Amino acid sequence: MLSYILRRILATLPVMAIVALFVFSLLYIAPGDPAVVIAGDQASPEDVERIRQSLGLDRPFLIQFGDWVWRILHGDLGTSIFTNLPVSAMIGQRLGPTLSLMTVTLLLTIVVAVPLGVVAAWKAGSLVDRAIMAFAVFGFSLPVFVVGYMLAYIFALELEWLPVQGYTPLSEGFWPWLENLILPAIALGCVYIALVARITRAAMLEVLQQDYIRTARAKGLGQGGILFIHALKNAAVPIVTVIGIGIALLIGGAVVTESVFAIPGLGRLTVDAILRRDYPVIQGIVLLFSFVYVLVNLLIDVTYTLVDPRIRY
Amino acid sequence: MDRRTVLKGLAGAGGLALTGGLSAPAIAQGAAARTLRFVPQANLANFDPIWGTQYVVRNAAALVWDTLYGIDAQLQPQRQMVESEEVTDDGTTWTFKLRSGLKFHDGEPVLSKDVVASLSRWAARDPMGLMIKALQQELTAVDDRTFKWVLKQPYPKMLYALAKNNSPCSFIMPERIARTDPFKQITDYVGSGPMKFAKTEWVPGAKAVFEKFADYVPRQEKASWLAGGKQILVDRVEWVVMPDPATAAAALQNGEVDWWESPIADLVPVLKKNKNISVDIGDPLGNVGSFRMNHLYPPFNDVRARRAVLMALSQEDYMRAIVGDDTALWKPLPGFFTPDTPLYSEAGGEILKGKRDFDAAKKLLAESGYAGQPVTCLVAQDQPITKAQGDVTADLLKRLGMNVDFVATDWGTVGSRRAQKTPPGQGGWAMFHTWHAGADCINPAPYTAIRANGDKAWFGWPNSPGVEKEVTAWFDAKNLDEEKAAVARLNKAALEDVVYAPTGFFLSYTAWRKNVSGITKGPLPFFWGVSKSA
Numbered sequence: 001m002l003s004y005i006l007r008r009i010l011a012t013l014p015v016m017a018i019v020a021l022f023v024f025s026l027l028y029i030a031p032g033d034p035a036v037v038i039a040g041d042q043a044s045p046e047d048v049e050r051i052r053q054s055l056g057l058d059r060p061f062l063i064q065f066g067d068w069v070w071r072i073l074h075g076d077l078g079t080s081i082f083t084n085l086p087v088s089a090m091i092g093q094r095l096g097p098t099l100s101l102m103t104v105t106l107l108l109t110i111v112v113a114v115p116l117g118v119v120a121a122w123k124a125g126s127l128v129d130r131a132i133m134a135f136a137v138f139g140f141s142l143p144v145f146v147v148g149y150m151l152a153y154i155f156a157l158e159l160e161w162l163p164v165q166g167y168t169p170l171s172e173g174f175w176p177w178l179e180n181l182i183l184p185a186i187a188l189g190c191v192y193i194a195l196v197a198r199i200t201r202a203a204m205l206e207v208l209q210q211d212y213i214r215t216a217r218a219k220g221l222g223q224g225g226i227l228f229i230h231a232l233k234n235a236a237v238p239i240v241t242v243i244g245i246g247i248a249l250l251i252g253g254a255v256v257t258e259s260v261f262a263i264p265g266l267g268r269l270t271v272d273a274i275l276r277r278d279y280p281v282i283q284g285i286v287l288l289f290s291f292v293y294v295l296v297n298l299l300i301d302v303t304y305t306l307v308d309p310r311i312r313y
Numbered sequence: 314m315d316r317r318t319v320l321k322g323l324a325g326a327g328g329l330a331l332t333g334g335l336s337a338p339a340i341a342q343g344a345a346a347r348t349l350r351f352v353p354q355a356n357l358a359n360f361d362p363i364w365g366t367q368y369v370v371r372n373a374a375a376l377v378w379d380t381l382y383g384i385d386a387q388l389q390p391q392r393q394m395v396e397s398e399e400v401t402d403d404g405t406t407w408t409f410k411l412r413s414g415l416k417f418h419d420g421e422p423v424l425s426k427d428v429v430a431s432l433s434r435w436a437a438r439d440p441m442g443l444m445i446k447a448l449q450q451e452l453t454a455v456d457d458r459t460f461k462w463v464l465k466q467p468y469p470k471m472l473y474a475l476a477k478n479n480s481p482c483s484f485i486m487p488e489r490i491a492r493t494d495p496f497k498q499i500t501d502y503v504g505s506g507p508m509k510f511a512k513t514e515w516v517p518g519a520k521a522v523f524e525k526f527a528d529y530v531p532r533q534e535k536a537s538w539l540a541g542g543k544q545i546l547v548d549r550v551e552w553v554v555m556p557d558p559a560t561a562a563a564a565l566q567n568g569e570v571d572w573w574e575s576p577i578a579d580l581v582p583v584l585k586k587n588k589n590i591s592v593d594i595g596d597p598l599g600n601v602g603s604f605r606m607n608h609l610y611p612p613f614n615d616v617r618a619r620r621a622v623l624m625a626l627s628q629e630d631y632m633r634a635i636v637g638d639d640t641a642l643w644k645p646l647p648g649f650f651t652p653d654t655p656l657y658s659e660a661g662g663e664i665l666k667g668k669r670d671f672d673a674a675k676k677l678l679a680e681s682g683y684a685g686q687p688v689t690c691l692v693a694q695d696q697p698i699t700k701a702q703g704d705v706t707a708d709l710l711k712r713l714g715m716n717v718d719f720v721a722t723d724w725g726t727v728g729s730r731r732a733q734k735t736p737p738g739q740g741g742w743a744m745f746h747t748w749h750a751g752a753d754c755i756n757p758a759p760y761t762a763i764r765a766n767g768d769k770a771w772f773g774w775p776n777s778p779g780v781e782k783e784v785t786a787w788f789d790a791k792n793l794d795e796e797k798a799a800v801a802r803l804n805k806a807a808l809e810d811v812v813y814a815p816t817g818f819f820l821s822y823t824a825w826r827k828n829v830s831g832i833t834k835g836p837l838p839f840f841w842g843v844s845k846s847a
Contacts, residue, residue, distance in 0.1 A: 036732065038365050044761070044769070047438070051364075054496040082365075083357040083517040084498040093516050114801055126486070152563050164563040165555065260563070262555045263517030272356060272518045276694065277725050302678035 001239040005302065012294045019290040020072065020283070021177020024065050027279050028054050034081045036275040055081055062186075068283070077287075078280035080273075087284040094294065096166040098265035100177065101257065102250050104185040105192065107241070114239065120228050124205060132197065143251050148187040148260035155183060165262035184261040188253045199242045203235035224285075236307040242302035251289055271282035347548040347847040348572040349829065351838070352561045356554045357521045360510065361499045368750065375539065376523050376550070377504035378484030381409065381428070382476030382538030386656055386835070388755060390655065391540035393532065394423065394485060394505070396458075404467030405450075411458040414530045417487050418509045427455035427672065430491035431493050432462075435483040436439040437495040437510050441474040441758050442483070445787075454545030464486075470758060471790060478539055478836055479759035491494055500762045507531065507543045507841060518541050521552040521625065523840075536841050538833075542840035546831070550840055565590060565824060571845060572825040574838050577697065578636045584824045591832075594641075595823030596835050598751030600818035602631055602698065603762065604706055605773040610736050612715075617681035619811035623664050623711055625674040631816035634701035634733040647816040648804045649763055651751040661805030666817070674713060687718035691745040693727045699732055704744040718743075745772070751818070752836035756796070757784045757803065767811050771840040773813065779806035 035052040056067075071078055077087035089098050120132040156164040162183055168176040207213065208231055216226050255267035266285060273281035304311045315332045354368040362374035382543040392398075396412045403707040425439035436442030436449075450463040455622045462471075475483050493499045493522070502510040507529045511522035523656055553563045553570055555561040573818055574710050576584060584590050606613035606622070609797065613619050633645035644652060647662025692703025710717045718737075722730075735741040753759045764770045764784065765777035780825055782805035822829035825832055831843040 031722070031729055033729035033732075036728035037725060044771075050496045054494070080517075084359065084518065092807070093489070112608075149559060151627065152560070156567055157563055164567050164569055165560050166553075166569065166798060184646065259556045260555070260560060262557065262560050264516050268518055268556065272358070275723065275725060276358060278358075 001302075001305070005298065007279075007302070008298050012291070012298075015294055016287065016290060019154045019286060020069065021065075023283050024068060025288045027060060028064070028278075030277075032277040034279065037276050038082065039123070058287060068280075072287075074149060077284040078283050081278050082127065082276055087280050090281060091284055093286060094266045094269045096169055097263050097304070098267060099183055099260070100167070100170065100240060101184055101188065101263060101265060102247070104181045105189045106166050106247075109192045109196055109246075110204070112242070113196035114200050116193070117197040118204055118232060120197065120201040121156055121204030122227055124201075129201075133201070135192060135196040136197045139190040140198075142190060144187055144191065144256045145189050145260050148184070148257060151183045151187055151263070157293075167263045167265070170212060180261075180263070183290055184257045184263060187260070188250065188257040191253065194241055195246060195249070200235065200239050202292065203238045204231055207231045207235045237304060237311075240300055240303050242305060244296050244303075247296045250267060250271055251292075319621065320808075323461075334527065337420075341351050346657050346845055349547045349550045349572065349843060349845050351550060351552050351840075352555050352564070352570050352573040352739070353552050353838075354575040355646075356556070357552060358513075358517050359498060360515075361501060362484055363495055364436055364482045364498045366438075368837070371478075371482060373510075373521060373552070374484055375478075375506070375507040375837060376483070376840060377502060377506045377510045378486060379415075379504075379543075380476065380483055380485065382472055382541065383541070384473075384476045385537040385540040386510055386833075390472040391475075391534075391537070393540060395822050398472075398656070405464045407462045407464075407471055408455070409460055409461075409462070409767075412530070413458065414534075415505065416528045416530070417524055418503045419487070420528070421487065423459070423485060423505055424457045424488075424518050425609075427459040427488045427491065428460050428485055430488040432483060433486045433492045433494045434486075435481060439474075439483070440722075440761065441477070441482050442481075444468065445471070445474060457528070469791065472506065476539070477759060479750075482823075483713065484729050496721075496779060507545045519554050521554075523550040523552075524548065531841075536833065536839070538835050538839065544842055546844040547840075555643065565614075565826065568826065571829050572823070572832065572838075572843075573802050574823055576822050576824045578639060578642065578821070581639070581822050581824070589827050590824055591827055592822050592824045594820050594834060595838075596751065596821065596836050597834050598654070598755065599818055599820040600698075600751055601646060601649070601651065601749045601754050601818055602635060603704055603744075603748060603814045604702060604744055604746045604816060605731075605762075605771075606811070607737070607741065607773050608775045609734060610741065611686060612681060612683040613743060615681040615683075616630040616810060617677050618683055619676040620664065621678035621681065621713065623808075623811055623814055624677065625669050626665065626670050626814060627669050627709075628815075628817035631703050631818040632819055634705050635698055635817075636819050636821075642821070643817055643819040646815050649754065649760075649807055649812075649815055650756075650800060650804060651733060651754045652818050655752075655754045655793060656756050658797070658798040658801040658804040660801040661808040664808060669758070671712060678713060678715075683715070687716050687737070688744075689718045689720060689741070689743045690726045691720050691722060691730060691742050692747070693724040695722050695723045698748050699727070702748075705816075706744070707747065734774070739749040751838065756800070757787045763803070763807060763812060765807070765810065775810065775812045777806060777810040777812060780810060780812060 035055060035057060037049050038051050039048045079086055106272055116132050120129045123129045127130060152164050155162045162179055167180050170177040175240050213231060215224060216230050254265060257266040258265045352367055357369055357373050359365045359370060360373060362370050379394050381393060381395045382390045385391050389828045394411055394415055395409050399408045417423060432452060445468055448457045448464040448466055448468055450465050452462050454460045457671040487503050490499050490501050495634050502512055505625045508523040508525055511524055514522040525545045525548050531544050532542040536542050558580055561573050562583060565573050581592060586591050588712040606619050608614055613660045621702060630646045636642040649656050690706060693699040706720050707717050730742055731745050733741045749762055757763060761771050765775040765780035767774055767776035780803060782807055783799050786799035787796055790799055828846045833839055
């Protein structure tokens with residue numbers, strides 16, 4: 001198992017290298033020029049050129065790429081063109097809010113979606129099942145920003161229960177931390193809950209038709225025990241897979257959610273960096289996201305062995 | 314490895330990330346009456362007002378660094394850090410004396426050598442500074458509080474140059490900071506102004522914090538824009554960046570922020586209905602909408618094609634597209650200079666007035682030789698103002714019978730592509746949209762967009778000796794009457810040659826909670842004199 005994990009971690013290196021080359025090339029050929037943005041609307045072409053030179057953006061592609069790779073290999077993600085701050089420090093500032101948002105969303109999803117899927121499968125074809133699936137279709141169809149605005153209007157402006165925007169670190173208290181994350185997590189989690197609930201239902205339906213479930217029922221086991229101990233465990237592999245794949249969904253959704261709720265996370269940093277053509281920041285974030293995604297896939301593979309002892313690497 | 318080990322590891326990693334060194338500074342903390350929470354027009358992505366000339370940087374810098382002179386609400390330069398000045402009869406030698414007791418945020422006194430270094434850095438980037446630098450014989454510190462600027466010939470607009478609020482302003486920094494290459498960013502933010510920049514709390518894209526500087530010595534006069542006594546009445550000003558206007562509106566209604574610099578027109582009715590919120594025009598100098606045509610290539614290298622577009626252009630269409638149906642927010646602009654300012658002129662503006670004559674415009678366009686070639690029209694979709702203008706222009710050109718190549722893109726791409734001098738079919742362009750702050754259009758000094766000196770002109774590269782002659786006449790003018798006459802001739806010449814197409818003059822609102830008082834109208838948000846009750 002350990003050797004498998006090590007091999008998988010080593011296998012991420014060429015993946016990251018390809019991602020790095022792809023990202024750098026893409027940014028190089030993409031239209032837009034950070035020097036223009038920095039110089040402002042009234043700057044002369046000469047000013048823009050001077051700024052471009054001072055940033056090293058006038059150097060040939062291969063030299064810029066080589067320089068970047070060399071720094072990456074030394075653990076240096078570079079310096080933001082705009083803020084003049086180290087990219088790693090900027091990512092560090094933004095990691096807490098995004099991790100918090102994703103963690104709360106993930107927990108919310110598991111707590112809500114899995115029981116919903118189990119109940120829908122148990123009551124397959126009934127009104128309850130149809131209601132749950134209708135909710136899933138609804139949740140899957142609503143854009144994150146629409147849900148976000150609706151939640152903010154109802155729970156922040158009308159009822160005044162929760163704040164509209166912002167983020168408070170956990171170190172300042174559990175409730176201040178959580179109250180800023182409840183609405184964004186629900187908004188971000190809607191699609192995710194819908195997806196996981198549907199997959200859970202489908203996987204459970206298949207398992208519930210197995211002979212051993214009939215045997216369990218014949219032995220007189222309670223419905224809860226059958227559903228959550230015997231059936232759910234055996235349906236877990238596809239559910240875990242979808243939860244893992246959904247991390248990518250969360251990363252994409254975080255960009256919108258963080259903008260709607262003014263959370264200073266990585267999603268907003270990404271959008272700001274792209275709009276300004278802040279190349280080092282974009283490159284740093286994409287590399288991080290790629291790494292996280294590869295890591296999540298690895299964790300999913302490891303988790304398979306925990307939920308299904310038959311799987312061995 | 315068993316499942317418990319894995320789960321323990323995951324829980325540990327998650328806990329560390331959420332509670333430990335990965336957490337960011339607080340963004341939404343409990344409100345305090347001594348803290349003013351402000352939503353700026355844009356993200357403060359960098360903080361060097363000479364290196365980065367965006368308005369948002371200038372606005373933040375005005376809190377942290379003071380200037381020698383400040384422009385007041387009457388658009389006149391007033392002494393600020395300077396106690397007195399003398400100029401020789403021939404107008405070539407200026408001697409300035411600093412006020413006593415001025416201090417930087419690190420406690421060091423403000424000395425002439427700091428001023429000399431600051432002015433040298435500013436003069437390398439600012440258009441007026443560059444003009445002074447070209448005339449400069451020497452800029453030297455005479456003693457700790459006196460410095461001298463010797464020129465080869467008079468520069469009548471010296472005090473205006475040192476006072477102007479157009480970016481970059483001549484902010485005074487410590488010598489060690491001001492010695493930084495003007496094309497490289499500073500990293501030390503020790504200022505001379507009424508507030509200190511809390512660098513450790515800065516989260517670019519999210520938050521910037523300014524704290525009251527206890528040792529700042531304000532002038533005794535009443536504050537007026539960038540001039541007078543800059544009395545800070547709160548302990549702390551927090552800039553909270555909100556990319557989504559709907560979120561900013563909700564946060565203001567909920568009392569999570571106190572002042573929103575630039576609410577979008579669509580949300581103003583909601584804010585006006587809230588009894589806890591005041592809404593008023595923010596900047597009386599407003600903005601001038603514009604689109605620029607490429608003077609280098611057909612069809613707009615022919616003045617008749619440019620004039621044809623102007624003849625058909627309805628400014629009302631543009632303004633309603635930008636600000637909606639609120640007629641208090643816009644007015645027609647048959648010229649280039651900011652309405653209700655001393656140099657405003659409508660000379661030559663007939664082409665933009667009255668009923669639009671499409672038949673005459675089409676005839677003139679045909680005379681220019683236009684034969685249906687594509688007109689590459691760059692329109693940034695991520696800027697509401699450029700998007701609205703672009704949609705109106707596309708319709709206008711089509712009604713004129715032009716073949717529109719509508720390039721929907723983002724502002725970053727427009728910024729880069731508009732600098733291309735290649736033909737439109739080879740990466741260049743025929744037209745792009747933008748707008749200018751009215752404060753930049755009050756006279757020709759900061760007005761880069763009005764210049765028509767060919768290759769050296771702003772994008773579109775208009776070449777009009779008539780326009781340039783009047784720009785020079787304004788710089789040489791000895792009094793306001795001469796300035797007005799020069800600008801009237803300039804306005805006429807620029808319209809005749811269609812340096813660019815003005816699409817109208819528009820204003821925007823600012824909004825604040827009613828427990829905040831002292832907010833004044835101006836070209837930037839002024840925090841001096843602003844207080845907040847519990």
